[in-house]
Amino acid sequence: MPQEVRAVVALKRGAPVEVLPALVPDPGPGEVLVGVQACGVCHTDLHYRDGAIGEEFPYLLGHEAAGIVESVGPGVTGLAPGDYVVLAWRAPCGGCRSCRRGRPWYCFESRNAAQPMTLADGTELSPALGIGAFAEKTLVAAGQAVKIDPSARPEAAGLIGCGVMAGYGAAVHTGGVSNGDTVAVIGCGGVGNAAIAASALAGARRVIAVDIDDAKLDLATRFGATDTVNSRGTDPVEAVRELTGGVGADIVIDAVGRPETYRQGFYMRDLAGTLVQVGVPDPEMRIDLPLIDVFGRGGALKASWYGDCLPSRDFPVLVDLHLRRKLDLDAFVSETITLDEVEPAFAKMQRGEVLRSVVVL
Structure with missing residues (x-):
């Protein structure tokens, strides 16, 4: 009944x-x-x-x-x-x-x-x-x-x-963050901070948090960010390059999903770097990039669906990490x-x- x-x-x-x-x-x-x-x-x-x-x-x-x-x-x-x-x-x-x-x-x-x-x-x-x-x-x-x-x-x-799995998986599954990588995460809400935490757990050497809110950036350090960039008054692309020896990050995760953040992420990468979009855009949004830059910069442009997760495999793992005080x-x-x-x-x-x-x- x-x-x-x-x-x-x-x-x-x-x-x-x-x-x-x-x-x-x-x-x-x-x-x-x-x-x-x-x-x-x-x-x-x-x-x-x-x-x-x-x-x-x-x-x-x-x-x-x-x-x-x-x-x-x-x-x-x-x-x-x-x-x-x-x-x-x-x-x-x-x-x-x-x-x-x-x-x-x-x-x-x-x-x-x-x-x-x-x-x-x-x-x-x-x-x-x-x-x-x-x-x-x-x-x-x-x-x-x-x-x-x-x-x-x-x-x-x-x-x-949803949010934690999406961010965690965007870093580990879609982005393939591993030991020694440099990672930049644009947007430090729930999804972005999960990506930051996952990158730190995966052994990233440097994890750069990018946001327009100092309070969110402060919180990002709690999740494992080694550096922060407030993009409200700073060019985040130049800031990330400066923090990575002038070359850009190996992996950039866009947890916002707007044309301007996607463009920033695209140019924030090192040559042959990876850009992962996990932030959900509005259906009306469009992106325009020079095709020669898409070709010339190489690397990978990826979308992360639900952190490319397998729930039956991944949910218990994340809970175990939490109970072991690692997440x-x-x-x-x-x-x-x-x-x-x-x-x-x-x-x-x-x-x-x-x-x-x-x-x-």
């Missing part, structure tokens, strides 16, 4: 979100019902609210979540009621052309729950990134629920489900809030006042 829960819903483009009753069906084949304990407020949720990702309103927002499995549907193996999980928005299908080639982190047919959650009047809700976890309970595909060590508190663990997930949690405070949290995020507001249920 469907259960009624409170949920944060974006009813139409650009309108403030509302907390409304929603109905969650019992899990069907291959599905699990998860009682949400905590869910981070991510910039992607704001993109959904503003219609920058799609027009399938109303949206059930929230996707950086940890919780407890309450029940499982027919055919589900490896999960049982009581399991502590982090939710992933990629659940490899095992059969698409990417999975068949041994690249499940690029899965093109990622699984989601087949049944929709609805408003009380029966209107179907579109779950953000196939999760929809700004709710007391949510329904997901079994492959989206990744078991982790229950010692990690949900406010911190849930952030692995401070608690430092990403700026505040804890209720479901009713998501809209004010969006405003704080836009003003750059928080790394992550986290809804606790």
Whole structure:
């Protein structure tokens, strides 16, 4: 029998979100019902609210979540009621052309729950990134629920489900940061600081944090930045070159996703260096670069999808690093809030006042 829960819903483009009753069906084949304990407020949720990702309103927002499995549907193996999980928005299908080639982190047919959650009047809700976890309970595909060590508190663990994994993976998986590399990270929010932490853990010799906010730059040093550049009044390209002996960084990670930061990152690289874009751009944004520079500078220009991660492999690893005090997930949690405070949290995020507001249920 469907259960009624409170949920944060974006009813139409650009309108403030509302907390409304929603109905969650019992899990069907291959599905699990998860009682949400905590869910981070991510910039992607704001993109959904503003219609920058799609027009399938109303949206059930929230996707950086940890919780407890309450029940499982027919055919589900490896999960049982009581399991502590982090939710992933990629659940490899095992059969698409990417999975068949041994690249499940690029899965093109990622699984989601087949049944929709609805408003009380029966209107179907579109779950953000196939999760929809700004709710007391949510329904997901079994492959989206990744078991982790229950010692990690949900406010911190849930952030692995998106922002931390995206930044960490952009550095380690997509960028291939390794011992002795020089790395520059543009944008020191949650994703950028995760990339900084990952670069430090991977053995980068120098990790340069670039932002326009001194408070964020100060925080970046806590995550492992060796140098900081405030680009509000300084040319960041020249500053990074100066810090790297005049040549530029081996790997640059753009955690902002704007044309100006992408261009900065492109020229901030050493010859044959790598630029990784992990910040999500607005669909209307465009980039114009001289093709001779693209050719002449060489290297690699990459986009990082979810940190090119495999959740079943990577989520437990990041939790273990946290529990071993090598990756401070608690430092990403700026505040804890209720479901009713998501809209004010969006405003704080836009003003750059928080790394992550986290809804606790």
